Amino acid sequence: MKHPAPVKCRPAQAVFVSHKPFWRFTQFLSAFIFVKAAISLIITANSHLSKKRFPMPRHPQRPTAPHYRHSPSLPAFAAGRQRVFALMLAAGGTFLPPSAGAEAITAPLNSMPDPATQNRSLSNYDEKLNRMAEILGSLHYLYRICGAQDSEWRAYMQKLIAALHADDKQQLRLYAAFNRSYEAFADNYSACTTAAKEASERYRLEGLTLSRHLLEHFSSDSAAP
Numbered sequence: 001m002k003h004p005a006p007v008k009c010r011p012a013q014a015v016f017v018s019h020k021p022f023w024r025f026t027q028f029l030s031a032f033i034f035v036k037a038a039i040s041l042i043i044t045a046n047s048h049l050s051k052k053r054f055p056m057p058r059h060p061q062r063p064t065a066p067h068y069r070h071s072p073s074l075p076a077f078a079a080g081r082q083r084v085f086a087l088m089l090a091a092g093g094t095f096l097p098p099s100a101g102a103e104a105i106t107a108p109l110n111s112m113p114d115p116a117t118q119n120r121s122l123s124n125y126d127e128k129l130n131r132m133a134e135i136l137g138s139l140h141y142l143y144r145i146c147g148a149q150d151s152e153w154r155a156y157m158q159k160l161i162a163a164l165h166a167d168d169k170q171q172l173r174l175y176a177a178f179n180r181s182y183e184a185f186a187d188n189y190s191a192c193t194t195a196a197k198e199a200s201e202r203y204r205l206e207g208l209t210l211s212r213h214l215l216e217h218f219s220s221d222s223a224a225p
Contacts, residue, residue: 137185140178
């Protein structure tokens, strides 16, 4: 009796040949899902950190700093003679209460002599102007945190720069003095405390004294033969 010939089976390895593409697709899909989940986790973590850190200012009540920067479009910034006498007189009125200083603020610029003809020390003159800019910067910050919505000190700083007809170097020096004083007080006072009110009064009186001193100094020079 003849036995049938045995059936040859394919190697076991050949059974899985057709499943290789599916296995590779599964691996790719798993890797894609993992990477996407990792990216989403990183974005969520960064968003969570940003919500905690960035919207919270260091001083919640601090107004925005009025940083001055050189701008060629501002009027009267060309180099020329310095005309600051009337501004010193106006400063005397600005540092006084409104009722007492209304007339002094409106003093005409062309009614005062030209400071270019005066016999004075330029370094001493510039130092006093820098100090005036620092006082205006400190008062601008202190008055704003104490409730003044439209502070006149920044506007007066702009008038001072315009009347000086200063060159770029002098403009930047005065702007830096204003901003330096503003930032110094912003770092120390975040609310309208009693100390802030006392500082504003002290600087207001110093500004009044300085403006009167400059006016008297230049007036005496103009009266001398």
